[in-house]
Amino acid sequence: MEYDFRKKNIMGKNVVLIGTQWGDEGKGKIVDLLTRNVSGVVRFQGGHNAGHTLVVEGKKRVLHLIPSGILHEAVTCMIGNGVVLSLPDLFSEISEIQDSGVSISGRLFVSPNCALILPYHVELDKARERKLGKQKIGTTGRGIGPAYEDKISRRALLVRDLFDEPSFLERLELNLDYHNFVLEKYLECPPVSYGAAVDSTLPYRDKLEPMIKDIGRELSERRNRGESAIFEGAQGALLDIDHGTYPFVTSSNTNVGAISSGCGIGPRSLDYFLGITKAYTTRVGEGPFPTELFDAEGKHLAVAGNEFGSTTGRPRRCGWLDAHALKEVAQLNSLSGLCITKLDVLDGLEKILVCVDYKKSLNGNTEPVYDELPGWEGSVSGAKSMDDLPAEARNYLERIENLCGIKIDIVSTGPDRENTIILHNVFS
Numbered sequence: 001m002e003y004d005f006r007k008k009n010i011m012g013k014n015v016v017l018i019g020t021q022w023g024d025e026g027k028g029k030i031v032d033l034l035t036r037n038v039s040g041v042v043r044f045q046g047g048h049n050a051g052h053t054l055v056v057e058g059k060k061r062v063l064h065l066i067p068s069g070i071l072h073e074a075v076t077c078m079i080g081n082g083v084v085l086s087l088p089d090l091f092s093e094i095s096e097i098q099d100s101g102v103s104i105s106g107r108l109f110v111s112p113n114c115a116l117i118l119p120y121h122v123e124l125d126k127a128r129e130r131k132l133g134k135q136k137i138g139t140t141g142r143g144i145g146p147a148y149e150d151k152i153s154r155r156a157l158l159v160r161d162l163f164d165e166p167s168f169l170e171r172l173e174l175n176l177d178y179h180n181f182v183l184e185k186y187l188e189c190p191p192v193s194y195g196a197a198v199d200s201t202l203p204y205r206d207k208l209e210p211m212i213k214d215i216g217r218e219l220s221e222r223r224n225r226g227e228s229a230i231f232e233g234a235q236g237a238l239l240d241i242d243h244g245t246y247p248f249v250t251s252s253n254t255n256v257g258a259i260s261s262g263c264g265i266g267p268r269s270l271d272y273f274l275g276i277t278k279a280y281t282t283r284v285g286e287g288p289f290p291t292e293l294f295d296a297e298g299k300h301l302a303v304a305g306n307e308f309g310s311t312t313g314r315p316r317r318c319g320w321l322d323a324h325a326l327k328e329v330a331q332l333n334s335l336s337g338l339c340i341t342k343l344d345v346l347d348g349l350e351k352i353l354v355c356v357d358y359k360k361s362l363n364g365n366t367e368p369v370y371d372e373l374p375g376w377e378g379s380v381s382g383a384k385s386m387d388d389l390p391a392e393a394r395n396y397l398e399r400i401e402n403l404c405g406i407k408i409d410i411v412s413t414g415p416d417r418e419n420t421i422i423l424h425n426v427f428s
């Protein structure tokens with residue numbers, strides 16, 4: 001039975017979901033699943049570099065900017081000021097969702113303080129990666145880094161700036177001059193035209209206007225009315241600009257510290273922190289990955305887990321679960337509980353390794369220290385109860401809990417909303 005969030009005597013609860021690895025942990029699926037408990041879902045950082053996959057009754061959808069609660073028609077979805085926003089991409093995603101029969105009208109809101117992503121950000125992102133050659137970051141090429149740079153340098157154009165057209169155009173021209181100088185003279189590529197920059201902003205203003213809302217105030221009012229909300233992280237803890245594997249990170253803070261500034265609410269209004277963790281590890285793009293596998297087992301994870309990026313389609317690098325890193329991430333984020341996803345992908349493995357520590361080898365490289373656990377026979381695919389799991393699978397989950405000192409609330413056993421074991425209600 002569905003929980004009735006409108007009941008006045010039920011205290012609202014703000015539940016945070018963040019990825020604890022390098023992204024693609026299955027956040028979208030779990031946000032969609034848990035949205036039945038809330039009246040609102042909000043994004044607080046990142047942009048359309050995210051790709052969150054939802055599978056409901058066999059139908060797959062990938063969301064990049066729109067919060068993953070959108071399929072629940074009574075629920076409001078919000079984009080907080082910490083998100084960098086590409087208007088053409090937002091509206092093409094809205095059209096796609098609407099074409100699939102989901103109404104968005106009156107239930108998607110955007111902060112007036114979101115910084116806009118413009119075409120020169122995208123060109124800068126791609127041209128810099130080309131120039132870096134072998135040292136490239138492996139970005140998604142969506143202009144995320146350059147857009148956040150403009151925000152920090154106080155040069156960004158915000159959503160609210162669209163409504164003072166003369167000043168908007170004047171600043172757009174100045175920014176364009178500045179970025180075209182770098183594009184042409186330093187990065188040796190063609191400049192972005194004024195027309196292209198204008199076309200990606202002003203034509204969307206009228207459609208955007210009814211969606212603009214003070215998201216911080218909205219969240220506070222909802223909480224005061226006793227309504228619950230989900231705070232949907234994008235990327236993962238190890239891609240955090242401060243606490244991740246710098247410089248191979250994204251350009252925002254992905255850890256829970258970003259929530260308050262990214263949507264305008266106080267930290268004490270957050271009640272529960274759920275870390276979404278894949279039963280193994282993947283990474284897309286460059287950068288260190290201590291437990292990466294280059295052998296048949298790595299291939300097995302890639303194939304069984306269908307590990308291709310939801311945004312760029314790039315193959316994801318695969319490896320064992322890094323419980324050593326997870327323990328630190330749990331501490332950094334005050335995690336209340338874990339959700340382990342893609343357990344079914346480990347079906348059929350003879351043994352499962354889990355990294356419990358790092359040691360320095362003689363040449364100075366970081367090498368993982370592993371515990372070896374037995375795999376299981378048969379399949380956990382689609383399991384809905386712990387009783388459906390072989391003893392070895394339960395043993396693996398218990399080992400993760402013990403290594404991190406955090407309890408597991410949810411286990412995901414397949415891509416569909418229903419392929420889930422709920423052990424504790426994170427809203428209770």
Ligand code: GDP
Nearest residue numbers: 024025026027028052053310342412413414415
């Ligand atoms: P996100 O970015 O964290 O939302 O994750 P992505 O959507 O980028 O990648 C997760 C992928 O795994 C998607 O294709 C999901 O449909 C799929 N997925 C999620 N949970 C499970 C699971 O428990 N088992 C399997 N086999 N696939 C899952």
Ligand code: IMO
Nearest residue numbers: 023024049050051138139140234235250284285
């Ligand atoms: P979701 O929300 C996985 C990675 C890129 C690259 C680095 C920097 O689906 O988990 P950027 O374009 O952000 O400047 O790229 O971050 N990256 C992601 N990897 N999942 C994501 O999002 C990612 N968003 C960015 O591959 O290594």
Ligand code: MG
Nearest residue numbers: 024051052310
């Ligand atoms: Mg993803």
